[in-house]
Amino acid sequence: MPELLTPTVAVIGGGPGGLSAAAGLAPHLDQVVVLDREQQAGGIPRHSDHPGYGIRDRKRFMSGPSYATTLVEDARAAGAQILTGWTVTGWADDDTLEVTTPLGRVLVRPDVFCFATGARERPRTARLVPGTRPAGVLTTGQLQNLVHVQHQKVGTRAVVVGAELVSWSAVMTLAESGCRTEALVSEHPVGESYSLFRIPGRVAFRTRVETTSRVASIQGRRRVTGVEIEDTRTGDRKVLECDTVVFTGDWIPDHELLRSAGVELDPASGSPVVDAAMRTSKANVFAVGNVNHPVETADVVAIEGAVAAERILEHFGGRPAPEASVRLVADDPIRWVSPSRLAPGGPAPARDRLVCWVDRLVPRPVVTVSQGGHRLARKRLAWPAAPGRAFRIPSSMLDGVDAAGGDVRIAID
Numbered sequence: 001m002p003e004l005l006t007p008t009v010a011v012i013g014g015g016p017g018g019l020s021a022a023a024g025l026a027p028h029l030d031q032v033v034v035l036d037r038e039q040q041a042g043g044i045p046r047h048s049d050h051p052g053y054g055i056r057d058r059k060r061f062m063s064g065p066s067y068a069t070t071l072v073e074d075a076r077a078a079g080a081q082i083l084t085g086w087t088v089t090g091w092a093d094d095d096t097l098e099v100t101t102p103l104g105r106v107l108v109r110p111d112v113f114c115f116a117t118g119a120r121e122r123p124r125t126a127r128l129v130p131g132t133r134p135a136g137v138l139t140t141g142q143l144q145n146l147v148h149v150q151h152q153k154v155g156t157r158a159v160v161v162g163a164e165l166v167s168w169s170a171v172m173t174l175a176e177s178g179c180r181t182e183a184l185v186s187e188h189p190v191g192e193s194y195s196l197f198r199i200p201g202r203v204a205f206r207t208r209v210e211t212t213s214r215v216a217s218i219q220g221r222r223r224v225t226g227v228e229i230e231d232t233r234t235g236d237r238k239v240l241e242c243d244t245v246v247f248t249g250d251w252i253p254d255h256e257l258l259r260s261a262g263v264e265l266d267p268a269s270g271s272p273v274v275d276a277a278m279r280t281s282k283a284n285v286f287a288v289g290n291v292n293h294p295v296e297t298a299d300v301v302a303i304e305g306a307v308a309a310e311r312i313l314e315h316f317g318g319r320p321a322p323e324a325s326v327r328l329v330a331d332d333p334i335r336w337v338s339p340s341r342l343a344p345g346g347p348a349p350a351r352d353r354l355v356c357w358v359d360r361l362v363p364r365p366v367v368t369v370s371q372g373g374h375r376l377a378r379k380r381l382a383w384p385a386a387p388g389r390a391f392r393i394p395s396s397m398l399d400g401v402d403a404a405g406g407d408v409r410i411a412i413d
């Protein structure tokens with residue numbers, strides 16, 4: 001018989017979301033365990049050795065690895081037990097996780113589950129890119145693991161597919177390993193990242209962004225020799241010579257365990273449907289971080305982790321789940337909105353913000369919230385809605401929502 005653990009809370013995933021939730025929970029509950037499949041906890045920041053972490057939550061400008069170390073130390077100091085090399089592989093029954101561990105198979109049956117499994121980039125195979133299958137094609141996650149964790153070299157000339165924040169993170173990692181980025185390729189008319197990164201990035205890394213372009217094929221037999229790109233306005237094609245291609249962005253939430261538990265998923269994002277308290281459709285299953293919204297920055301996710309801890313403690317304190325909630329539905333060009341349910345009268349979402357993803361740039365967005373054909377709120381926001389990064393909407397725009405009024409639509413004029 002495999003060993004059975006029965007903690008009060010099992011946090012699945014030891015990235016910024018899971019570790020912050022565990023740090024908030026552990027001082028108040030008997031046993032809080034964090035299960036992470038990697039040999040060390042910390043999540044993506046551990047692999048992402050550049051500054052830019054901790055700005056909103058720690059009020060510091062930290063590198064990914066030192067930020068990850070701080071989160072791990074805080075969760076441990078709070079009393080959480082962090083179990084690494086523990087991969088949750090499925091469900092033994094409705095209430096019990098099956099976990100592969102260095103000790104063999106273990107069953108974990110907590111009172112409450114907190115899923116913080118994050119999101120991953122869609123790999124080349126799932127993007128249906130034509131061409132050959134040579135070596136040298138990576139995602140940013142694979143690149144950063146090779147360079148920062150395994151200390152291996154990649155090639156000498158790269159093409160980065162995407163031009164969002166994570167794409168510039170890939171350019172930095174490539175530069176560090178001695179690989180020059182020939183170009184970033186973006187389907188959008190302007191690179192998706194903030195101009196604060198885009199403009200100095202082009203100068204510092206002596207690269208360029210090929211806008212309104214898509215990858216038509218990958219060339220090379222054993223190793224990549226080039227990427228053929230197509231201008232989506234003219235149909236003109238050209239080949240960018242390179243020995244490395246990095247596919248960036250195009251995020252998929254790591255939702256497999258939630259899906260197999262029968263938790264309701266939002267078809268627009270693939271994330272679990274959660275309310276502002278980060279409750280899923282199952283009473284004792286919470287979800288936090290990028291599994292809910294692929295993707296936000298780590299500091300925002302860490303703040304959400306702390307809020308999730310408060311909501312889970314309220315659950316243990318006997319605060320009942322709200323009886324009625326309404327769906328939040330995103331209208332084009334908003335692809336999805338998180339949380340995707342709202343219980344009027346319940347708690348506000350973390351940071352009093354809804355997190356959205358948009359498919360095209362709206363430089364001066366006017367956001368409208370309506371229910372049952374009536375407009376509840378309309379507001380011009382001071383920040384653009386841009387693809388490739390989270391677009392945040394003040395949750396106060398939902399103040400007039402009626403629990404019996406049906407779906408709430410969120411649109412950008």
Ligand SMILES: Cc1cc2nc3c(=O)[nH]c(=O)nc-3n(C[C@H](O)[C@H](O)[C@H](O)COP(=O)(O)OP(=O)(O)OC[C@H]3O[C@@H](n4cnc5c(N)ncnc54)[C@H](O)[C@@H]3O)c2cc1C
Pocket residue numbers: 012013014015016017018035036037038041042043044045048050051052053054086087088089116117118119140141144166169170254257288289290291295296297298299300301
């Ligand atoms: C290349 C790159 C650069 C970035 N740069 C920045 C930056 O400069 N600043 C910033 O603020 N943000 C940055 N981000 C975003 C930031 O890393 C994420 O917002 C943050 O890591 C999300 O935290 P999370 O806890 O939701 O998920 P993750 O950090 O992805 O953690 C999820 C954890 O779950 C574990 N896990 C998943 N499935 C299982 C399972 N079945 N069993 C056990 N464990 C499991 C994983 O091992 C992982 O440790 C960057 C992201 C990337 C990809």
